[in-house]
Amino acid sequence: MNLHLDSYHWRTTATEREFEGCVREYPAAVCFNGHLTPSGGILLGPNVVEAIRESSLDEKKLLALSLLNCAVARGESELLFIIFINEALVPATRLSSRASLEYLQLQNCGINNRDAEVIAGLMRGNCSLKYLGLYNNVIEDPGVFHLAEALAGNDKLLTLNLCRNLVSDDGAEALAKALKENITLQLLDLSMNLVTDQGCNALIKAVSINTFIIYINIFSNAIKKKQEAKLISALGRNEAAALARLEREKTAYVDVFQNRLKGSWKRSKLMIVGQGKSGKTSTVRSLLGKQFEPDWLSTLGAEITQTRVQNQTFAPDTTRVWNEVENDTSLNMASELAIGIALSKLEENKEDTTQKYKSNKEYPGWFGPLSRKLMKSLKMSRNSIFAQASEITEEANVAEAEEENLEDEEQMKTEFDSSNPEDMVNIPMRNDDKIKAFGYKQHLFSRRNVENVQSSFVSFSIWDYGGQTVFYSLHHLFLTKFGVYLLVFSSKELLQFIHLSPKERAFIEKTQWNDTPEEYIKFWLNSCDMHAPGAPIVIVGTFSDEVDSQTDLEKLNKTIEKLVEGRFSQIVSNRDLLFFPIDNRSQNGINDLRMIIDSAAAAQDYVNYQVSIWWMKCLDETYEYAKGQSWIKLKYVIEIAERNYITNAAEIGEMLSLFNELGTIVYLNNTEALRDVITLNAQWLLTCLGKLVHDAKIHALDSSEIKKTGLEQDVSMAYERGLVSRDLLEYLWRDKQEHVDFLLDLMKHTILLSEWKAKMDSPDLVKDKLYLIPSLLQEGQTPEKVVGFMCMFDFSERYLPIGIFERLVCLLVSLVGQEHKKKVGVENKGGVLYKNWCKVYLHSLDTSVFLEKKRDYLLMAVDRAKTCPTIFQMLSSMLKRINEEVMGSGLKWKVCFEDVWGASKMLDYEDAKKCKLKPWFLTFNEKAQAQKNKGQEQMLDSFLDTF
Ligand SMILES: Nc1nc2c(ncn2[C@@H]2O[C@H](COP(=O)(O)OP(=O)(O)OP(=O)(O)O)[C@@H](O)[C@H]2O)c(=O)[nH]1
Ligand SMILES: [Mg+2]
Structure with a gap:
């Protein structure tokens, strides 16, 4: 530049x-x-x-x-x-x-x-x-x-x-x-x-x-003059060699575009997950060679950092430095990849590159139809690739390009009058004639480029997630396969838990079973396994400075072994240990961790996927077109892709999925509506979501500002009852109207939020536009006795992720809303919603549905026998939909029913079906009878259709 x-x-x-x-x-x-x-x-x-x-x-x-x-x-x-x-x-x-x-x-x-x-x-x-x-x-x-x-x-x-x-x-x-x-x-x-x-x-x-x-x-x-002459002659050789090398490099660079070459992008996501306050952010800081930060600055949502791993050739000691680099939007990625491809080609043909250069110069078809087309497309984009490609190709100095250059020079002349002795600042560096002849712009193959090509290591985009459970229902939207997962736990906390007396332990497991260090490790192992099957998991134990003895280390390892239960073959082991002990304070263990992450990523196939140079160009142009906008409609990306010879819809889809997998963009393609937009700035999305969905005790909003805006009631309603007003959203997202709509839509389609139409248990709510976000609901004391016919959705074969119950609540509330639209004026019998249980009343069936989240199952109770088959079908359909659209079809569950007329034991689905267990299964005659009652089913069908 x-x-x-x-x-x-x-x-x-x-x-x-x-x-x-x-x-x-x-x-x-x-x-x-x-x-x-x-x-x-x-x-x-x-x-x-x-x-x-x-x-x-x-x-x-x-x-x-x-x-x-x-x-x-x-x-x-x-x-x-x-x-x-x-x-x-x-x-x-x-x-x-x-x-x-x-x-x-x-x-x-x-x-x-x-x-x-x-x-x-x-x-x-x-x-x-x-x-x-x-x-x-x-x-x-x-x-x-x-x-x-x-x-x-x-x-x-x-x-x-x-x-x-x-x-x-x-x-x-x-x-x-x-x-x-x-x-x-x-x-x-x-x-x-x-x-x-x-x-x-x-x-x-x-x-x-x-x-x-x-x-x-x-x-x-x-x-002495003699020595001076020696240096000048050595430099003279250098200049000639450098110019020849530059020419070869230029030629190779243009070749990449001309011949539509492909290269490996050598990228991966590095996902840092685990319990809150376990040292995730500190670990990222250590990996990046930053100083230890003794204060806990809890991460909101997630923080994304781009990094590039430096090869040992350039950092001769054993430390491979991880440098933070600019984010993708400000990089010219096509150019980077092209340089990489060109350099590796030059390496391959080192012997005959001079030959190739010569013959290329004379190659008659060089600027035949393809080249013109190429240049035209490069020009159209006004991308800097064009500038570079045209600069480095003497032959490409087509008339328009020359005009542009002339214009630039004219502009420079008016700005900097080099003949004016008072213009002393030498901008641009007019004294450096040698350099000028060589040309600053021509310096394409920087040390970093060479290093990237020579290195077998990978660039990471590091995603450091906030550890508070309230985020968990949205995290997995971003958990993709093309990544290395760092599951962080605090050795200090886990040891404290291990050292509890059996009595204390039993008490904690009973009262806070979901908030123990073991449970977090289990949760994240399962989460990674479900959303990113096969992706390497590196378990990291921070606070190794607090582990005093080998015995403690072994105890920690045993505990993890027990949690792993011989599953998860993707865990990267550390010789005899299943985890990597590190101390962020002294950075002990960080070098090993860096190396293990490097090699785990380098062993992944996707790191060496051959990516077309035109895909990268399409990405660069999309960023350029969006001009800093955080998201863009798919149709514009299609237009840009077509300009870059990517005309096949399947290829566009493949390209976008790859970029999503690697965390360059966020492209959620499970539903039609989500497929229509592409989020270019993942950090923006995570920050916006984090501003809304967070633990108010840890990330409290600025109360004086809230007071000024008069939104105190809205804030307490949001963080006490999970009901968010449009006013609050506009305040939190402080963004354009269209962004608020975009984010609302995204949350609706990922079933994180539903419109609040029912009054439920809150007839005092007067705001017109309210949204329910079940993740923000408070925990509630479960009723002593649940009345109704019971059914259990048992997830114990795999696990019950956080966010499933919350999404069911969203869908149930949407259903109640639908009913209201249909039956205006019908009095609401109300319902109640908590983080761990809810009771929703459905008018059309005159039925209350009770739903409770347990450790690895969901319990449902329906108060009317007659409606049990319909409600069961409804809940099953909702679960299926959640599984397909948000859980990558990774959920596994079994169903069993309470046999009320038997000995109150549970019967599994097959047995219950066989014996037509009442009230869940109907006999043939009963079914025929139910058919007559079309109204109910239609209501349900149309409800499910609307999703
Ligand atoms: N002694 C010691 N302290 C550590 C170590 N790692 C982290 N800490 C401290 O632990 C606290 C939490 O660290 P963070 O890195 O912010 O934790 P986190 O997991 O990112 O937390 P959330 O973002 O809230 O999920 C901070 O006060 C750190 O200074 C370690 O290895 N040794
Ligand atoms: Mg953090």
Whole structure:
């Protein structure tokens, strides 16, 4: 990408206030020249610094900062850099996308070794800096050591200008060492320093290894002419080699598009699941090499982070660093994949690439019909692929493309008048003629690209789920097969539970059976197994710092073995253990965990699926078309796909499913309505859902804000009775009307919410538009005695997931609502709803249905014998529907009935059917009789049809 500035400003003399005003007015590029001030420099005061800091935040995106001759107050200067480092590299999720600074010129600003250390921080990790100008400062070797160390791991910086500092041989040697690892830097200016032949020799050696550096300026050092000439000749070879390599790379890159090549995307989801407060977020932080956070900041919904695994080649110790990277919407994924494919092709044909390049140049059919079509489609998208593809293809300089380039250049000229001596900021870097000839834009094959191709490791999108049970009914919408599952438990909590006396244990199991560490492990094992069958599960025991002895470790392992019961062959074992003990505080065990995750993912077939370059392009264009919108209608994606030669509906479906599986988009395709929309921003969806469906005790809403909006009653109604008003939704989602409708629709279709039409037990509710979200209901004391004919839906063969009972409640409430529509004016006998049980009254059948959620079964009781067959059929149909639409058909249940006239024991379905157990099964005559009573069945049929 070329440096493009929206605006820029420079001043020779100005007051602090004026400077501040300038920064605020032109936040993309800040340039100060203090050359002509009487004091010989500008003092940047706190207001200017604050203004610059702000311009580095989110949308403003500071691109360039140029300070010349700024006699900056030391404190402020440090503050400024520290702020930059924090903003640019702060490891908190997604803040990294803030890194926008591409051009940093600090000329004659008194930069010393300590400053250099701080600036080196800017070059580490996910930094955006391409130009670092430190001309005419006081940096000595110790300062250079920091810069060199950062340079070794950097894959963005193209120019480093250290002209006129105090660098001697040690500094030059450190830079030479860094150049053996760095493959991105193209220009290093060391002129007017204190380097001798010794330093120059080190640089000559480095240049023979690093063929990417094309220009090192060592003018005016203490170097003999002979040595200088040697370096220049080595660089000359490099330049020729680099240009030839670049040509080969360009050709290979265009080939990928032309020949519609496919490549493996090497991606996976990494799902972090487990009990609340078990250390999931801390584990993610450890994996990403971030500091331990001692406070519990409970995750709301889920947090998604993109990461890329660094290969050992580039991180020579045993630690494979996981770097946080930008999210998909801001990446050019087609280009990334194309580079990967092109590079591997080049690797394959290393021997004859020069040959191929030559013959390609002369290939007569190169821009035949297909190529024109290709170029046309690339142009249409206005995607940067077009820019790159056209740039890297001399032959592709078709008239329109040239026009575009000319326009760009014209624009640049008007913005930057290089003949104007006062335009001192050198934007773009006009002095670097060598680089200019080489072309910044052409640098496609960065260190990261090469690394990705060479590495057998996988990029992950990490989904860190909030552990509170209230979220569980929506989590599984996102639990897909193409992932590695990290099931996190707290060793501390599990040990405490294990060490309970039998009496205490029995008491807890009776009263809070669903809230024990064992139960969470079991729940998640079952959940992963059902929604992502076969996906590797890595069980992680955090708080290993609290496990004092081998005996405790064995106890933990035994407990897990017991929970696993020999099932779940997808669990990745840790030698003799079934889990991986880690300590997030000291990061003990994290390296092993990283490696195990890498290899578990690398062993999955989907990681090597060959993905068409056009699929990626379709994805890029969809993001571009959506312009930051969180979701898009399917029809637009189809249009985009067609433009990219994906015309077959089955292929479009396949493509969208893959993207959904890998977590790039959310595409729920179980119902017609859901198939019609594609959520491009999964994080947005999870955040919105989390804002609404959460544990109010842990994630309380801001009460003073709620008070201001006058929604206090709505909030208490939502989190006490599960009834949410439209007003509250609009407040929580603070979004456009259409987004509220979209989210409501999605929740309705995934059976998380139903419209509240019945008054049920709450005749006092006056709001017009209310929605019931059963996950938000409160737990209720179950009635002492349940009256009615009992039937049991037994899920013990597999398990009863959280969310099934809640969804049944949704459907029952919808049914009551339907009845109301039909029978206006009929008095409601009411019902009652709790998180664990409910009683709903159905008018048309004049029947109350009682439903209770137990550990692994649902209990139903119907108060009228006559309606039992119908109600049973209705509940069964509802369960089937939930199973198919939301549970991936993974639910398994058996039915048994209470034999009231027998010895009050339960009879299973087959036996009950055989003996026509009353009142559930009808004899032939009874059936005939029931047929006459069409009304009821029609009502039921039409109800089920509406879903
Ligand atoms: N001593 C110690 N503390 C830990 C460890 N892992 C996590 N913690 C602490 O445990 C608490 C909870 O950690 P989190 O990572 O926020 O837990 P979580 O599972 O993400 O919690 P939810 O997002 O609410 O589900 C925090 O205070 C952490 O500092 C560990 O290995 N050792
Ligand atoms: Mg968390």
